Amino acid sequence: MKWSLKKGKHPRLPFGGASRASIHPVRDWLVGLSVAMLVFLGGAAAIAYDFRIQFVLPPEATESTAVTMKYSERDVRHYAERFEARDVEFAKLRGVVVPRADIVSEVPENTEESQPLADQEADGYTTPTLSP
Amino acid sequence: MLLASVTVCVVFFYKLETQKDAYETMRMEESERVARIASLTSLLETLDATNSERETIAEHVLTEDGVVDLLALIETLGREQDVLLSTETLTIAPINARFEELVATISVEGRYESVMRTFELLTLLPYETRIQSANLQQTTNNWRGVFDIRILKFKSI
Numbered sequence: 001m002k003w004s005l006k007k008g009k010h011p012r013l014p015f016g017g018a019s020r021a022s023i024h025p026v027r028d029w030l031v032g033l034s035v036a037m038l039v040f041l042g043g044a045a046a047i048a049y050d051f052r053i054q055f056v057l058p059p060e061a062t063e064s065t066a067v068t069m070k071y072s073e074r075d076v077r078h079y080a081e082r083f084e085a086r087d088v089e090f091a092k093l094r095g096v097v098v099p100r101a102d103i104v105s106e107v108p109e110n111t112e113e114s115q116p117l118a119d120q121e122a123d124g125y126t127t128p129t130l131s132p
Numbered sequence: 133m134l135l136a137s138v139t140v141c142v143v144f145f146y147k148l149e150t151q152k153d154a155y156e157t158m159r160m161e162e163s164e165r166v167a168r169i170a171s172l173t174s175l176l177e178t179l180d181a182t183n184s185e186r187e188t189i190a191e192h193v194l195t196e197d198g199v200v201d202l203l204a205l206i207e208t209l210g211r212e213q214d215v216l217l218s219t220e221t222l223t224i225a226p227i228n229a230r231f232e233e234l235v236a237t238i239s240v241e242g243r244y245e246s247v248m249r250t251f252e253l254l255t256l257l258p259y260e261t262r263i264q265s266a267n268l269q270q271t272t273n274n275w276r277g278v279f280d281i282r283i284l285k286f287k288s289i
Contacts, residue, residue, distance in 0.1 A: 031136045032136075033137065035137065035138065036138060036140070036141055039138060039142075040141050040144070041135075043141065043144070043145045043148075047148065065281040066224055069171075069174045069175060069177075069178045072178060073178045073181060073182055076182040076185045076186060076189065077182065077185050078180075078193065079185075079189050080182075080184075080185035080186075080188040080189055081185075082256075083189060083191075083192045083260075084188060085259050086258070087240030089256055090253065090256035090258060093249070093252060093253055093256060094209070094212065094253060115212055
């Protein structure tokens with residue numbers, strides 16, 4: 001089947017189609033290409049949309065990751081603060097010189113030597129040094 | 133021509149459809165990759181944000197070189213509190229590939245308040261420590277305490 005650009009020489013379409021005498025063959029090509037492009041673009045858009053859905057993480061997954069990281073960060077800060085506070089406490093306690101009077105009052109009352117010393121303090125006496 | 137173009141497109145998308153499983157696998161891998169990158173990015177941000185805090189924590193984990201300093205510190209504490217302090221045993225308890233614990237049995241002898249204050253200082257050592265056991269008993273003239281302390285330590289490589 002040979003195509004011709006001459007007017008009135010257009011062949012009939014196969015499968016018993018109607019005469020295409022009124023349609024220019026170049027326009028026929030353009031219409032075919034346009035439809036093909038539309039189909040192709042439509043399919044490509046559908047696939048791209050499908051891919052987009054697949055690639056976007058569910059919001060809960062993203063939030064979960066962020067929350068996990070946040071907890072981790074919070075833990076790190078908590079432990080760092082705890083260590084710093086402990087260091088301060090350690091330095092403070094280490095630097096404290098305990099007065100004898102306080103030492104006496106700290107001795108448990110159920111020990112044998114604590115009672116007489118406590119009595120002395122109650123009477124207003126200066127606490128003598130404890131024998132080791 | 134129209135029919136041919138449509139046929140080509142239909143064949144093309146039919147081929148795509150038949151390869152859907154392979155594409156699904158690719159999509160899953162891509163999703164996992166994106167999620168992993170997001171996690172790593174978030175982790176890096178967290179690491180940046182907590183840099184000084186992490187350094188503080190790391191300073192409180194004993195190193196191989198720090199063991200001598202630790203023992204010297206403990207002995208110094210004993211002297212400062214006027215107690216007779218001695219390190220009875222020193223062993224290593226493994227935790228994992230990165231960490232282990234230094235288990236020290238320390239005996240302290242002296243006045244009650246000094247022993248207690250030394251014990252308190254031992255619990256506040258500038259390391260990640262925990263007291264495994266503490267035993268306090270009265271001797272003839274003094275008090276004697278035996279403390280098992282576990283100190284977190286970086287594993288020696």
